[in-house]
Amino acid sequence: xxxxxxxxxxxxxxxxxxxxxxxxxxxxxxxxxxxxxxxxxxxxxxxxxxxxxxxxxxxxxxxxxxxxxxxxxxxxxxxxxxxxxxxxxxxxxxxxxxxxxxxxxxxxxxxxxxxxxxxxxxxxxxxxxxxxxxxxxxxxxxxxxxxxxxxxxxxxxxxxxxxxxxxxxxxxxxxxxxxxxxxxxxxxxxxxxxxxxxxxxxxxxxxxxxxxxxxxxxxxxxxxxxxxxxxxxxxxxxxxxxxxxxxxxxxxxxxxxxxxxxxxxxxxxxxxxxxxxxxxxxxxxxxxxxxxxxxxxxxxxxxxxxxxxxxxxxxxxxxxxxxxxxxxxxxxxxxxxxxxxxxxxxxxxxxxxxxxxxxxxxxxxxxxxxxxxxxxxxxxxxxxxxxxxxxxxxxxxxxxxxxxxxxxxxxxxxxxxxxxxxxxxxxxxxxxxxxxxxxxxxxxxxxxxxxxxxxxxxxxxxxxxx
Numbered sequence: 001x002x003x004x005x006x007x008x009x010x011x012x013x014x015x016x017x018x019x020x021x022x023x024x025x026x027x028x029x030x031x032x033x034x035x036x037x038x039x040x041x042x043x044x045x046x047x048x049x050x051x052x053x054x055x056x057x058x059x060x061x062x063x064x065x066x067x068x069x070x071x072x073x074x075x076x077x078x079x080x081x082x083x084x085x086x087x088x089x090x091x092x093x094x095x096x097x098x099x100x101x102x103x104x105x106x107x108x109x110x111x112x113x114x115x116x117x118x119x120x121x122x123x124x125x126x127x128x129x130x131x132x133x134x135x136x137x138x139x140x141x142x143x144x145x146x147x148x149x150x151x152x153x154x155x156x157x158x159x160x161x162x163x164x165x166x167x168x169x170x171x172x173x174x175x176x177x178x179x180x181x182x183x184x185x186x187x188x189x190x191x192x193x194x195x196x197x198x199x200x201x202x203x204x205x206x207x208x209x210x211x212x213x214x215x216x217x218x219x220x221x222x223x224x225x226x227x228x229x230x231x232x233x234x235x236x237x238x239x240x241x242x243x244x245x246x247x248x249x250x251x252x253x254x255x256x257x258x259x260x261x262x263x264x265x266x267x268x269x270x271x272x273x274x275x276x277x278x279x280x281x282x283x284x285x286x287x288x289x290x291x292x293x294x295x296x297x298x299x300x301x302x303x304x305x306x307x308x309x310x311x312x313x314x315x316x317x318x319x320x321x322x323x324x325x326x327x328x329x330x331x332x333x334x335x336x337x338x339x340x341x342x343x344x345x346x347x348x349x350x351x352x353x354x355x356x357x358x359x360x361x362x363x364x365x366x367x368x369x370x371x372x373x374x375x376x377x378x379x380x381x382x383x384x385x386x387x388x389x390x391x392x393x394x395x396x397x398x399x400x401x402x403x404x405x406x407x408x409x410x411x412x413x414x415x416x417x418x419x420x421x422x423x424x425x426x427x428x429x430x431x432x433x434x435x436x437x438x439x440x441x442x443x444x445x446x447x448x449x450x451x452x453x454x455x456x457x458x459x460x461x462x463x464x465x466x
Contacts, residue, residue, distance in 0.1 A: 015075015016138050020177030020198065022047035023156045027203075029067040032121075032131045033082040036071055043080065046071050051203045052245035053128055054270035054300040056333065061270060061301075063245040064128045070223065070241075072136040072177070072198060073116065081131060082108045083123045093133075094120045095296055095328035097362045118241060118266035118296050120330065127331070134241055134266065136198055136221060143172045143196070153179045153199065167193050175199030175222055185224075187211045195219045206246065211235060212283070226269075230255035230283035241266040242273075250275060252292075255310075256283035260290045268298040268330075275303075276319055278311030278351055286317035291325070298330040303344045303369075305329075307356065309377060311349035313384040322356045332366035340406060341373030342366065343395070347387025347417075348377045354391040358398060365402030371451075374422065376413035376458070386413045389420065396425045403430075405452065412458025421461040427451065435466045 017038050022028060027050040034046040052063040071077075084107070091109050093100040098117060102109040109121075113135055121131040145152040151171055155178030158165075164184035167173050169191045175181060177198035184205055187193050191214065201208035201224035208224030211217055213231040220238040226249065227240050235257065242251040242265070249270035254260055255277050267273035274297065278286050297304040305324055311317045324343070334340045342363055347353045363371065374393065378386035389412075412418040427434045434451045455462050 015073060015077070017041065017044065017077060018072040018138065018177065018198075019044045019046050020071070020155065022049065023178060023180055025157055026180050029065060031084055031129060032067050032069070033084060034069045034131070034133070035080040036073070036077050037080075038073070038075060038077055048131070049200070049203070051132070051243055053243065053268060054245045054249065055128055056270075056301050056335075061245070061247045066128060066130060066132065068132040068134070068223070068243070070134040070136065070177075070198065070200075072138050073113075074138045076112060076114050077135070078110060078112050079133070080108060080110045081121055088123050090125065091121070091123050094122065094330050094364065095362065096364060097328055118264075120298070132241075132243060132266075132268070134223065136239060139198065139221070141196070143174050143194075145174070147172075150174060152176070153181065153197075155179050157182060159183065167195060169193065172196065181205070181208075185209050187214050187217055189213045190217075191215045193217050195222070197221055199223075201225070203243070206244075206249075209240070225249065226251055226253075228253045228255075229257050229260055230281060231257060231285070232260070233258040235260045236263065237261070237265060238263040239265065242269060244269045244271070246270055253277070254287050254290055255280045256285040257287050258289055262292040263294055265292070265295045267296070267304075268300065270301050271299075272302045272306040273297040273299050273304045275306045276322055277309065278317035278319060278349070280310040284312070286311075287319050289321045291323040292327065293323070293325045295326075296328045296330060299332050299334070302334055302339060304332055304342050305344060305358075306341075307345045308351050308353045308387060308390075309346045309348040309382055311351040313350045316350035316352065316388060319351055319353045320355045322353075324358045324361065326360045327362070329361065329363045329366070331364070332369040334369045337406070338379070340369040341408070342369065342371055344373040345390050345393065346373065346375050346377035347390050348379070348383035348385070350385045350388050352388040352391070354389075356393045357396070358394065359396040361398050363398070363400040363402070365404060368404065368406075370406045370408045371400055372408045372410075372453070374410045374419055376411070376417045376419065378413065386417055389418055390422075391420045393422045394425070395423070395427060398424070398426070399428045401430055408451070408453040409456065410453065410459055410462060411456030414458060417458070419459045422459070422463075424462075424464045426466065427464060433466050434464050436464045
């Protein structure tokens with residue numbers, strides 16, 4: 001075992017293990033004690049940071065304390081979590097699709113991970129006082145800290161007089177594990193920028209990572225409240241974790257941007273987890289060629305995935321080529337019937353939304369909302385016109401396990417503003433494949449454990465296939 005500059009390294013014949021010490025003065029949460037080890041190594045303590053999550057009562061946001069721990073490994077790792085508030089009666093590690101089943105002994109649970117991932121460890125059914133456990137891959141591209149093109153933030157607390165740090169063009173910013181940034185990281189009007197590391201943007205910093213009017217941007221590995229992209233192109237956001245607790249705390253917004261990839265991200269947010277809009281908040285133009293893959297979404301309020309409501313009514317825009325692949329949706333909680341949907345496309349502001357793919361998406365038993373919501377949308381609070389249409393949407397290999405979903409909605413606006421060509425292939429609800437030939441009735445007819453999808457007027461070409 002080696003201790004060096006705030007990082008503890010464990011090395012076994014079967015892999016590597018990195019744990020970073022928490023700097024002094026940063027808020028911690030002692031509800032959980034977290035340890036990790038690999039075969040042939042000692043247990044290493046993993047710091048448990050204090051973060052907040054949003055518990056909404058009515059229309060009021062109520063931030064509640066929660067926990068976050070982060071480490072890195074390859075090979076296999078054994079995780080030991082002690083619940084310091086009392087005995088563990090039940091526990092689960094989500095996403096459930098990873099098949100991680102903990103062993104419980106008194107107030108301690110243990111489990112093994114065979115590959116990195118972003119998890120929620122939940123004890124006695126508590127969704128708020130849980131442990132957000134981020135098991136990162138080992139870093140393979142740590143930059144040279146002595147390079148003129150590298151700005152290096154080592155372990156410790158870093159503050160900025162202006163409340164933010166602006167990253168110039170052509171620079172790589174490295175935020176090491178054990179580093180906590182007490183201000184926003186801003187990439188604005190910049191090109192060829194890399195922001196990397198295993199550090200943390202402090203949870204009190206709203207909109208912790210901002211990318212605006214920039215090109216060729218790569219962001220990887222950090223934790224922050226939000227990661228927002230506007231007016232930008234050729235952006236990759238990989239293994240970034242976003243947890244927010246305040247009103248309008250969207251996780252990973254897209255405004256007027258092109259060629260954006262989210263890969264392996266985690267979002268637990270107090271508003272929409274991820275969105276695609278056109279013109280909005282001073283960013284002008286359409287959005288297209290957006291992909292989110294291998295990711296985990298949890299919406300304490302609003303939608304896990306939301307597309308289409310904002311654009312330029314005077315110069316209508318097209319939002320197109322949007323892909324959501326291999327995603328676990330852990331929760332969806334929205335009381336307002338007009339704003340529900342784990343997968344929601346609400347076309348407003350004369351937007352045309354087309355060529356959207358939802359594939360290999362696993363949806364767990366969310367608290368309140370709809371499985372999907374596709375509408376040509378007009379609400380004077382958010383839009384100046386309804387959308388022009390929604391076309392060519394594929395739902396493939398969608399798996400919902402649960403009993404709380406409201407009736408989903410697919411509905412156009414009028415004869416000129418229609419929804420066309422919506423295809424479901426292998427939609428499974430509680431293990432049952434929904435198809436047009438079920439009992440001789442259309443799939444939207446079925447209730448109970450079936451789809452419960454309402455197909456309204458001004459809609460054409462909706463099919464359900466095995």
